[in-house]
Amino acid sequence: MSEKIKELLGEEAEVLLAEKRYEVISRILPKVLKGKKPLTRSDLLDKAFLNKYLGIPVFLALWWALFRFTFDVSAPLSDLIDMVFGRLGEIASMSIQNEQLASFVADGLIGGLGSVLVFIPPIFFLFFGLAILEDSGYLARAAFVVDRVMYKLGLHGKSFIPMLLGFGCNIPGIMATRTIDKEEDRILTILVNPLMSCSARLPVYVFIGGAVLGGYAAAGVYSMYILGIVLAVLMALLFRRIIPYFKGKPSAFILELPMYAMPTLRSTLAHMWERGVLFLKKAGTIILLATVVIWALSAYPWGAVHSGDEPLIEASYVGFLGHAIEPIFRPLGFDWRATVALFFGFVAKEIVVDTFGVLGLGGAEELQQVFNPVTGLAFMAFTLIYIPCLATIGVIYRETNSWKWTVFTVVYGVVLAYFVAFLIVGIGGMLGY
Amino acid sequence: MIKVALIGNPNVGKSLIFNNLTGGKAHVGNWPGKTVEKKVGKCVYKGVEIEIVDLPGTYSLTANSIDELIARDYIVKEKPDVVVDIVDASNLERNLYLTLQLLELEANVVIALNKFDVAEDLGYEINVSELSKLLGVPVVPTVATTQGGMEKLKETVARAAKEKSRRRIIEISYGKKIDELIAKIERILQKDENLTKIYPARWLAIKVLEADDEVLKIIEKSPCVQEIVNLLPEM
Numbered sequence: 001m002s003e004k005i006k007e008l009l010g011e012e013a014e015v016l017l018a019e020k021r022y023e024v025i026s027r028i029l030p031k032v033l034k035g036k037k038p039l040t041r042s043d044l045l046d047k048a049f050l051n052k053y054l055g056i057p058v059f060l061a062l063w064w065a066l067f068r069f070t071f072d073v074s075a076p077l078s079d080l081i082d083m084v085f086g087r088l089g090e091i092a093s094m095s096i097q098n099e100q101l102a103s104f105v106a107d108g109l110i111g112g113l114g115s116v117l118v119f120i121p122p123i124f125f126l127f128f129g130l131a132i133l134e135d136s137g138y139l140a141r142a143a144f145v146v147d148r149v150m151y152k153l154g155l156h157g158k159s160f161i162p163m164l165l166g167f168g169c170n171i172p173g174i175m176a177t178r179t180i181d182k183e184e185d186r187i188l189t190i191l192v193n194p195l196m197s198c199s200a201r202l203p204v205y206v207f208i209g210g211a212v213l214g215g216y217a218a219a220g221v222y223s224m225y226i227l228g229i230v231l232a233v234l235m236a237l238l239f240r241r242i243i244p245y246f247k248g249k250p251s252a253f254i255l256e257l258p259m260y261a262m263p264t265l266r267s268t269l270a271h272m273w274e275r276g277v278l279f280l281k282k283a284g285t286i287i288l289l290a291t292v293v294i295w296a297l298s299a300y301p302w303g304a305v306h307s308g309d310e311p312l313i314e315a316s317y318v319g320f321l322g323h324a325i326e327p328i329f330r331p332l333g334f335d336w337r338a339t340v341a342l343f344f345g346f347v348a349k350e351i352v353v354d355t356f357g358v359l360g361l362g363g364a365e366e367l368q369q370v371f372n373p374v375t376g377l378a379f380m381a382f383t384l385i386y387i388p389c390l391a392t393i394g395v396i397y398r399e400t401n402s403w404k405w406t407v408f409t410v411v412y413g414v415v416l417a418y419f420v421a422f423l424i425v426g427i428g429g430m431l432g433y
Numbered sequence: 434m435i436k437v438a439l440i441g442n443p444n445v446g447k448s449l450i451f452n453n454l455t456g457g458k459a460h461v462g463n464w465p466g467k468t469v470e471k472k473v474g475k476c477v478y479k480g481v482e483i484e485i486v487d488l489p490g491t492y493s494l495t496a497n498s499i500d501e502l503i504a505r506d507y508i509v510k511e512k513p514d515v516v517v518d519i520v521d522a523s524n525l526e527r528n529l530y531l532t533l534q535l536l537e538l539e540a541n542v543v544i545a546l547n548k549f550d551v552a553e554d555l556g557y558e559i560n561v562s563e564l565s566k567l568l569g570v571p572v573v574p575t576v577a578t579t580q581g582g583m584e585k586l587k588e589t590v591a592r593a594a595k596e597k598s599r600r601r602i603i604e605i606s607y608g609k610k611i612d613e614l615i616a617k618i619e620r621i622l623q624k625d626e627n628l629t630k631i632y633p634a635r636w637l638a639i640k641v642l643e644a645d646d647e648v649l650k651i652i653e654k655s656p657c658v659q660e661i662v663n664l665l666p667e668m
Contacts, residue, residue: 017639021605025529028564031560032561033525
């Protein structure tokens with residue numbers, strides 16, 4: 001019976017009554033209140049940042065500035081780390097007598113892990129920039145500006161913060177959906193959160209983009225973030241349409257805007273460290289372990305791989321694996337090594353870079369043999385969209401408490417990734433690549 | 434003993450007023466079955482003991498969040514003698530929204546117009562007696578940070594508790610069409626004494642119109658639900 005009432009009334013009556021209450025208030029106020037609030041500096045800033053037309057462009061410009069800052073400042077530091085690891089690798093392979101051990105240390109540990117550790121500077125600078133935006137009070141405004149758009153697109157305004165956190169890591173992003181009151185809104189936000197490009201995917205973009213996109217590397221990386229947002233919105237719209245569970249409009253919400261404040265160096269650094277250290281921990285555990293496994297699979301059977309002067313990785317277990325899966329990815333222009341990287345990237349996205357490192361494709365020149373600009377971009381997009389890492393899958397299960405939604409997220413991710421990569425390669429082909 | 438509930442939007446200085454009134458001594462526990470904190474304290478005014486319950490900070494009283502449900506359930510079911518609604522004087526427009534909903538709940542409201550100094554610094558002039566007249570409830574300006582207005586607040590609460598039965602109930606008009614519809618639903622609901630014993634009928638009627646999940650669950654069991662369903666298509 002109450003379902004019937006809901007159906008008859010919808011949510012319009014609720015909004016209408018709320019409006020009427022504000023009308024009553026607006027009739028009371030002039031009778032009891034004199035004087036106008038003077039414009040504070042905060043109000044003036046809000047006039048620009050929250051402006052109907054300026055709000056979104058300002059948001060995009062700041063976001064772009066954040067990325068330029070991240071890459072420009074971190075590039076020399078990354079080069080330095082890269083150089084150090086390169087040198088270490090040479091020293092290791094020369095000074096270690098045992099052939100297998102030398103290969104393990106030089107190709108596996110230093111080659112693989114080193115290629116991931118190069119990303120410490122961009123990741124920390126990204127979090128540094130995000131912390132400044134957060135501490136200054138702008139991030140909450142960004143939520144407000146984006147909410148207007150999101151509401152129209154069928155996403156709950158409160159999804160913005162989880163989505164934004166997703167740029168750092170999808171796990172805290174998904175956990176932050178707990179603040180969303182309506183279960184349907186919450187699950188929908190969880191389903192599209194993995195499309196927010198987390199910091200683990202950044203190494204892949206920088207690695208591939210830097211090698212094959214030339215002067216457009218930064219634009220390529222930025223476009224991945226935009227692509228993630230656009231896809232998240234499209235998927236949310238699509239799911240609202242076709243899955244009966246999500247039918248209806250998101251509920252409205254009130255967001256308290258904090259005062260603008262000058263960010264302090266101490267709290268900014270603290271915020272940066274809090275999030276950045278997760279990357280270090282991951283590098284020291286999961287990625288290290290994966291490195292060992294991938295190295296072993298790529299170095300054995302020892303005799304077959306090391307029969308000639310140069311190691312022949314194609315003859316290794318990884319080679320078998322890559323060649324077995326490769327036909328599926330051939331339409332996308334990914335060779336067997338790229339395929340293997342995607343396969344291991346299922347555990348954690350940084351491992352994609354790690355795998356290329358172990359397979360001896362750590363440098364730009366080697367990568368250019370595997371990818372052209374179009375297939376490189378397609379590979380970046382595929383990495384963005386397909387299966388969130390293992391840990392994220394675990395959290396999706398825990399937060400939705402449903403295998404159905406968990407499996408659904410994984411499956412739609414892979415299908416969408418293939419579709420988008422195919423589209424990129426197709427359009428690129430028409431343009432002559 | 435007088436039972437008082439404190440309610441207000443987040444960041445209006447509610448905790449400070451709670452501490453000022455109770456001297457900081459509070460029994461802290463959880464709301465039954467919930468993970469939301471419940472604070473209860475006491476104070477004495479002219480020999481009369483006042484028990485003060487701190488309700489969660491909310492902007493509204495819908496069924497959409499646990500905090501809001503806890504607050505409104507307490508007011509409806511425990512029926513405190515007085516509900517002190519703490520209003521941020523420097524942000525009247527937003528804060529009065531909750532006040533209107535409290536009036537609809539037919540709570541015995543006393544308004545503490547807090548941050549009165551901030552409002553004056555910002556250049557506002559607030560006509561306190563006019564506000565009190567329009568809303569039909571006592572209004573006490575307070576400055577929680579300096580304990581300003583606390584004695585006056587206690588005095589007003591004690592008086593409001595005594596005059597509880599004489600309070601005037603102000604109806605908020607939603608415009609002619611909606612008011613008529615509310616009145617119709619209200620008349621239907623009044624036939625069910627089990628409901629009106631606990632809930633104000635007009636409030637229930639408004640919440641039915643808002644398709645409030647919890648209220649729809651409550652009236653589901655009532656024999657008058659069919660009549661309401663029949664009425665709605667007339668809208």
